[in-house]
Amino acid sequence: MASDREQDAEIALAMATSTNKFARLVRMMMLIKRWTTGQIQQETEERLDDRNMLMFKFFETIAGTKNLSIIGNHQEESMSWFKWTTGQNQQETEERLDDRNMLMFKFFETVAGTKNLSIIGNHQEESMSWFNKIWHLSINETNNFYYRWSAIVMLSCIYNLVLIPVMIFAEFRQSYYKPWLVANAITDVVNLFDILIQSKREFMEDGVCITEPKAMLVKYFKSRDFILDLLSVTPSDLVMLIFPNLAFVRLNRLLKIHRIFDFMERTEIRTNFPHLFRLLRLIVVCFVIFHWNACVYFLLSILYGYQDSEMEDWVFSYEKILDPLLPKCNNRLYAGTCLFDEDGLDAHERHTYVDELLDFWEPKKYVREFSNLTKKYSLSFYWSSLTLVNLGEQPSPTQLSQMLFEIVDTLLGLVIFAIIVGDIGNMVTSMNLARSTFEEKKDGCKRYMRFRKVNQVLERKVVEWFEYTWTRGQAKVDESKIVEYLPSRLHGQMSVQIHMDTIRKVRLFQDCEAGLLYELVLRLHLQIFSPGDYICRKGDVGKDCEAGLLYELVLRLHLQIFSPGDYICRKGDVGKEMYIIKRGCLEVVSPDGLKVFATLNEGAVFGELSILNIPGNKNGNRRTASIRAVGYSDLYVLTKDDLWDAIREFPDAKKSLIDKGKEILRKDNLLKESDDEAELSDMEIEGIPIEERLSKIRKNLYKLEETINKYASSFHGGNAEMKRRITQLEQRYKTRKHSIQGLYSNMNIDF
Numbered sequence: 236m237a238s239d240r241e242q243d244a245e246i247a248l249a250m251a252t253s254t255n256k257f258a259r260l261v262r263m264m265m266l267i268k269r270w271t272t273g274q275i276q277q278e279t280e281e282r283l284d285d286r287n288m289l290m291f292k293f294f295e296t297i298a299g300t301k302n303l304s305i306i307g308n309h310q311e312e313s314m315s316w317f318k319w320t321t322g323q324n325q326q327e328t329e330e331r332l333d334d335r336n337m338l339m340f341k342f343f344e345t346v347a348g349t350k351n352l353s354i355i356g357n358h359q360e361e362s363m364s365w366f367n368k369i370w371h372l373s374i375n376e377t378n379n380f381y382y383r384w385s386a387i388v389m390l391s392c393i394y395n396l397v398l399i400p401v402m403i404f405a406e407f408r409q410s411y412y413k414p415w416l417v418a419n420a421i422t423d424v425v426n427l428f429d430i431l432i433q434s435k436r437e438f439m440e441d442g443v444c445i446t447e448p449k450a451m452l453v454k455y456f457k458s459r460d461f462i463l464d465l466l467s468v469t470p471s472d473l474v475m476l477i478f479p480n481l482a483f484v485r486l487n488r489l490l491k492i493h494r495i496f497d498f499m500e501r502t503e504i505r506t507n508f509p510h511l512f513r514l515l516r517l518i519v520v521c522f523v524i525f526h527w528n529a530c531v532y533f534l535l536s537i538l539y540g541y542q543d544s545e546m547e548d549w550v551f552s553y554e555k556i557l558d559p560l561l562p563k564c565n566n567r568l569y570a571g572t573c574l575f576d577e578d579g580l581d582a583h584e585r586h587t588y589v590d591e592l593l594d595f596w597e598p599k600k601y602v603r604e605f606s607n608l609t610k611k612y613s614l615s616f617y618w619s620s621l622t623l624v625n626l627g628e629q630p631s632p633t634q635l636s637q638m639l640f641e642i643v644d645t646l647l648g649l650v651i652f653a654i655i656v657g658d659i660g661n662m663v664t665s666m667n668l669a670r671s672t673f674e675e676k677k678d679g680c681k682r683y684m685r686f687r688k689v690n691q692v693l694e695r696k697v698v699e700w701f702e703y704t705w706t707r708g709q710a711k712v713d714e715s716k717i718v719e720y721l722p723s724r725l726h727g728q729m730s731v732q733i734h735m736d737t738i739r740k741v742r743l744f745q746d747c748e749a750g751l752l753y754e755l756v757l758r759l760h761l762q763i764f765s766p767g768d769y770i771c772r773k774g775d776v777g778k779d780c781e782a783g784l785l786y787e788l789v790l791r792l793h794l795q796i797f798s799p800g801d802y803i804c805r806k807g808d809v810g811k812e813m814y815i816i817k818r819g820c821l822e823v824v825s826p827d828g829l830k831v832f833a834t835l836n837e838g839a840v841f842g843e844l845s846i847l848n849i850p851g852n853k854n855g856n857r858r859t860a861s862i863r864a865v866g867y868s869d870l871y872v873l874t875k876d877d878l879w880d881a882i883r884e885f886p887d888a889k890k891s892l893i894d895k896g897k898e899i900l901r902k903d904n905l906l907k908e909s910d911d912e913a914e915l916s917d918m919e920i921e922g923i924p925i926e927e928r929l930s931k932i933r934k935n936l937y938k939l940e941e942t943i944n945k946y947a948s949s950f951h952g953g954n955a956e957m958k959r960r961i962t963q964l965e966q967r968y969k970t971r972k973h974s975i976q977g978l979y980s981n982m983n984i985d986f
C-alpha cells in the first residue's frame with residue numbers, strides 16, 4: 236500500500252506542476268480512480284484476519300485480478316439504493332471464473348464468512364454506471380421528493396401562463412427580452428426533466444405498487460400526459476428566430492397546465508390550513524383570468540390603434556391615466572416656508588386669488604411619471620377586473636369585435652362572480668361549521684330545557700358543560716363520525732395510539748404486554764390493507780392474546796365528560812359499564828355522599844367489579860360503592876357487552892381478569908369463598924345470565940326451524956316438478972317410440 240501512496244503523491248505533484256490542462260485532467264482522473272479502487276481493496280483487507288488475508292492474496296493471484304473485494308452488509312448499508320448490484324456482481328463474478336477457480340472462490344467465501352463476495356473491477360464500474368442508476372430509479376408520488384418536484388413544475392407552468400401574454404406589451408419585449416429567453420430556457424429544462432421524472436413514477440396495478448422500470452416507462456408512454464408533455468416541450472420558440480416578436484408561439488407550453496391543478500390537489504390534502512389555501516387558490520385563479528383578459532383587451536387596443544385615442548374611447552388611452560402632480564415641500568404644515576399664506580384671505584373666494592396660488596406652487600411641484608408599460612398594464616388590468624366582475628362603468632364599445640369581446644367578458648364575468656361568491660360562502664360556512672353545529676346543539680338543548688321547565692341550576696350546569704367541552708376542544712370534532720369514514724384498521728391504529736397509554740395504567744390490565752398489537756385477528760367485514768400489511772401471521776391466535784385483548788378493548792372505548800358533583804354510579808345500582816379516568820379526580824363515597832372512602836385519579840379504573848360477574852361476589856351485579864366527580868372529569872367508558880365481547884375470545888386473559896377482580900373483592904371482604912365454585916355454570920361466567928342465553932337459544936331454534944321448513948317446501952316443489960317432467964318424457968317416448976328406436980339403432984342402444 237505504501238508504494239501505491241507514493242505513486243499517488245507522484246501523480247499529485249506532477250499534476251500540480253503540469254501546465255498542460257489536458258494532461259492535468261487525465262492525471263486527475265487516474266488519481267481518483269486509484270483512490271476509489273484502492274480504498275475498496277483497503278477496506279476489504281482491514282476486514283480480514285491474517286489467515287483469511289493469506290487466502291485472499293492467494294485467491295487474488297488465481298483470479299488474476301488486483302481489484303478483489305468483499306462486499307458485505309457494510310457496503311449494502313451505504314448502497315441501499317443499489318442492493319440488487321451485490322447479487323448481480325456475485326453472479327457475474329461466478330460467470331467469470333473457471334471451475335478450478337470457482338472451487339477456490341466458494342472455499343474463500345466460506346472462510347471469509349460472507350455470501351456477497353465479488354470481483355470489483357472495471358466491470359462493476361460499468362454495471363454501476365449512471366444509466367443503470369437512473370434506469371432503476373422509481374419515484375413514489377406520495378413522497379416529499381415528488382411533491383417538491385411538482386412545486387417546481389407548477390412554478391414553471393405559472394411562469395409561462397403569466398409571461399406568454401405579457402409579451403404583447405412592446406416595452407416589456409424591448410426591456411426584458413434576454414432575461415425572458417433565459418427564464419424560458421430554465422422552464423423548458425424543467426419540463427424536459429419532468430418527462431424523465433414522470434417516466435419513473437411508480438403506479439398501482441391490482442393494488443400492487445409497480446416499480447419495474449420498463450413497466451413504468453410503458454405506462455407513461457401510453458398515457459395522455461406523455462403526449463401533452465411531449466407537445467409542451469416542442470421547440471416552437473425556434474419560429475422566433477425569424478419573427479422575434481411572436482411570443483405566442485410558446486402557447487404550447489400551456490399544455491402542461493394540468494400540473495398546476497395536480498399540485499394544488501396534493502397541497503389541499505397535505506395542508507393544515509385548507510381554508511387559507513383555498514382562498515389563495517381562488518385569488519391566483521382570479522388573477523390569471525384577469526391578467527389574460529387584460530392582455531387580450533390591450534391586444535384589441537393595438538389592433539384598433541390607441542396612440543391617438545381619447546378619454547371616451549373604448550380602447551386604451553394614455554389620457555385615461557394622468558401622471559400625478561406632487562408638492563416638493565417636505566413639510567407642508569410648516570407655514571411660512573412652504574404653505575401659501577392665506578391669512579386674511581377668504582378661502583371660499585379662492586377664485587379671486589387662484590392665479591397667485593398657481594404661481595406660488597408652480598416652482599414647488601414635480602410630476603410623478605409612470606412608465607408606459609405600467610400605464611398600459613395597470614389600466615388594462617383595471618379594465619379587465621371591472622368588466623369581469625361586472626362593476627363600474629366603462630366606455631361603450633363601438634366596433635363589432637369590441638362588442639363581442641364585451642359580451643363574452645360579461646358572460647364569463649357572471650360565471651366567475653358566481654363562483655367567487657359561492658366559493659367564499661362555502662369557505663366561511665365550513666370555517667364556522669364546527670362552531671355553528673355546536674351552537675345548534677346547545678341552543679336545541681336550551682330550548683328543550685325551557686320547554687320541559689328544567690330548573691335554573693340544572694340549566695346553568697348544562698350550559699357550563701357545553702362551554703367546558705368547547706374550550707377543551709372536545710366539541711370541535713365528532714369522534715363517532717371518524718369511525719364511519721376511516722377504514723377499521725387505520726381507526727384501530729389511531730385508537731391504540733390515543734388510548735393505549737391510559738389503558739396501560741389500569742391495574743386490571745397491567746400484565747398485558749404490548750408486543751404484536753398490529754397483528755390481530757381480523758373481523759369479518761371489508762377491510763383495506765396497505766402494501767406490506769400482514770393479513771395474519773402464523774400462531775396469531777392465543778400467542779399474545781392479552782395484547783390482542785387490549786387492542787379489542789381500546790377500540791371499544793368512548794369518552795364521556797362529567798360535571799363537578801355528578802354521580803357516575805351509585806351503590807346498589809346494576810353495573811352496566813366500567814370506567815377509566817383519562818383526566819380529573821373522583822371520590823368513592825358512602826350512599827349519602829358524606830363519607831369519602833377513597834380518591835381516584837388519572838389512570839384509575841372503577842366499576843369493573845359488578846360487570847365481571849365474578850363467582851362469589853357478594854354484591855352480584857350490583858355496584859359496591861358510589862362514585863362522585865370532584866371537578867370536570869373525562870372518563871373512558873367501556874360497556875359490559877363490549878368488555879365481554881372482547882374477552883370471550885381470550886380465555887386466559889378472562890381468567891386473569893376475574894382472578895384480579897376476586898383479589899380486589901377479597902380485600903374488601905366482599906367475596907364469598909366457596910369450594911363448589913366449579914359448579915358455577917360456565918354460562919354465567921361468560922357474562923350472560925342463563926335465562927338470557929336460553930331465550931337466545933330458543934330464538935335461534937325458531938330461526939333454524941323456519942329455514943328448514945323453507946328448504947323442505949322448496950324440495951317438495953322441486954320433486955313434484957321433476958316427476959311431472961319425467962312423466963311428460965315417458966309419454967313422448969311412447970308416442971314416438973319407433974322413430975326414436977330407428978334413429979339410435981345404428982348406435983346399438985337397447986331401448
Ligand SMILES: Nc1ncnc2c1ncn2[C@@H]1O[C@@H]2COP(=O)(O)O[C@H]2[C@H]1O
Nearest residue numbers: 810823833841842843844845858859860
Ligand atoms: N374502597 C374502594 N376504593 C377504590 N375503589 C373502590 C372501592 N370500593 C369500590 N370501588 C370501586 O367502585 C366501583 C363501584 O362499582 P363496582 O362495584 O362495579 O366496582 C367498584 C370499584 O371499582
